[in-house]
Amino acid sequence: MSDSIQPAVQIGPAQTARSLAQGRVVGTVQVAWAAGPFRVRHATDADGNPILLCRTGGGLSQALAPRDGDDVAVVLHVEGHAGRVWISGWSHPIHDHAARAAALEFAAANPVSDLLDVGRGFELHHLDVAEVRVERCGEIVDVDLDEYIATRCP
Template identity: 65%
Template sequence: MDHAKIARTLAASRIPGTARVAWSQGLFRVRHALDREGRPLLLCRTGGSLDLALAPSDVAVVLTVAGEAGRVWISGWTQALDGLSARAAALEFALANPLSDLLDVGRGFCLHRVDVAEVRLEHGCALTDVDIDDYVSAVSEPVT
């Protein structure tokens, strides 16, 4: 069983995730996608509660995505994207999860990228730490 592939497939899905942000109360529902390197991109309303919780950059966050194949937790540090990097990330996001709000990145919506520090997968009855290099190199199954 390829835990890295399952984790990457869950993370790449269009299933809405939840984000837990350091020093913030509660969970935030979040729309997300992965860039080519498997780093989650989080789409937020500019000035919304999640955007404010993630500002400034370098805030610890855990993205959780649960589906039929299990549950994946991806933890890492956030970086707010702007300018050309936000535009490039919006294009990558749209390839995986085409949302109309991506057209307003920089004008009401923003993107934060998570630099992955740890990946954990719950599959069946087992909880597994997934090697970061295996996760990055894994190819996800086609997802919707």
């Protein structure tokens, strides 16, 4: 019987991005036209679109409020031991029954107590992903969106 050394499993950029975006590490959000950045608790839906949790009426909530019914340009930045991810896209508020469903999806990835107060002091915003970049070992890589969406986290 011979002992062999197994090579380390290589985690691709899409997996790194999805793992970081999942929400276990607090991120920061830069909102277009806002003074930010803002610290934010977040999770992702099944397709990797971030769900942002913020206090109703707080600075982030006000920055994310759509002007003239438009979505708001946002960049979510998360830094963890595996690297950094920047996810940019368009944010829109989640209301009514959709907010309850989003809170349950958020809780599955990142169960935080403030989710119990969604609609009563806290609110959720959905980020439609337009671009994903990952930095690992000093190298920045653009992540293919189809690969990012197809990647699932355990």
